[in-house]
Amino acid sequence: xxxxxxxxxxxxxxxxxxxxxxxxxxxxxxxxxxxxxxxxxxxxxxxxxxxxxxxxxxxxxxxxxxxxxxxxxxxxxxxxxxxxxxxxxxxxxxxxxxxxxxxxxxxxxxxxxxxxxx
Ligand code: 5GP
Ligand code: ZN
Numbered sequence: 001x002x003x004x005x006x007x008x009x010x011x012x013x014x015x016x017x018x019x020x021x022x023x024x025x026x027x028x029x030x031x032x033x034x035x036x037x038x039x040x041x042x043x044x045x046x047x048x049x050x051x052x053x054x055x056x057x058x059x060x061x062x063x064x065x066x067x068x069x070x071x072x073x074x075x076x077x078x079x080x081x082x083x084x085x086x087x088x089x090x091x092x093x094x095x096x097x098x099x100x101x102x103x104x105x106x107x108x109x110x111x112x113x114x115x116x117x118x
Pocket of ligand 1: 014082090
């Protein structure tokens with residue numbers, strides 16, 4: 001069983017933000033912003049590549065609820081999902097990073113010159 005499935009099953013402790021029948025939101029253990037929450041489906045889905053439109057259709061309003069719940073829906077926030085090796089996905093259970101609580105820059109992502117990739 002993967003690490004995030006174990007978190008859903010409470011075999012590994014986590015700092016819960018919000019949950020419903022389908023989704024679980026908890027604080028990232030290594031936050032990259034004042035607010036850094038991970039939102040995951042309770043069923044194991046490897047990545048964004050595999051999620052059904054039906055589950056994604058439910059996940060969108062849940063992520064919006066999470067943002068409202070922690071009070072960043074007006075100040076703004078960023079939603080990111082990393083996919084596969086080039087996307088930098090370390091945990092192979094689909095998760096959306098919800099980042100906020102400060103004015104975010106692209107500096108996390110732009111250490112390299114984009115021209116390097118052309
Ligand atoms: P990825 O790099 O796969 O997009 O993001 C994985 C995220 O999961 C990282 O931000 C990392 O800090 C977080 N993470 C990994 N293991 C745990 C854990 O056991 N508990 C919590 N709360 N976060 C975790
Ligand atoms: Zn899993």
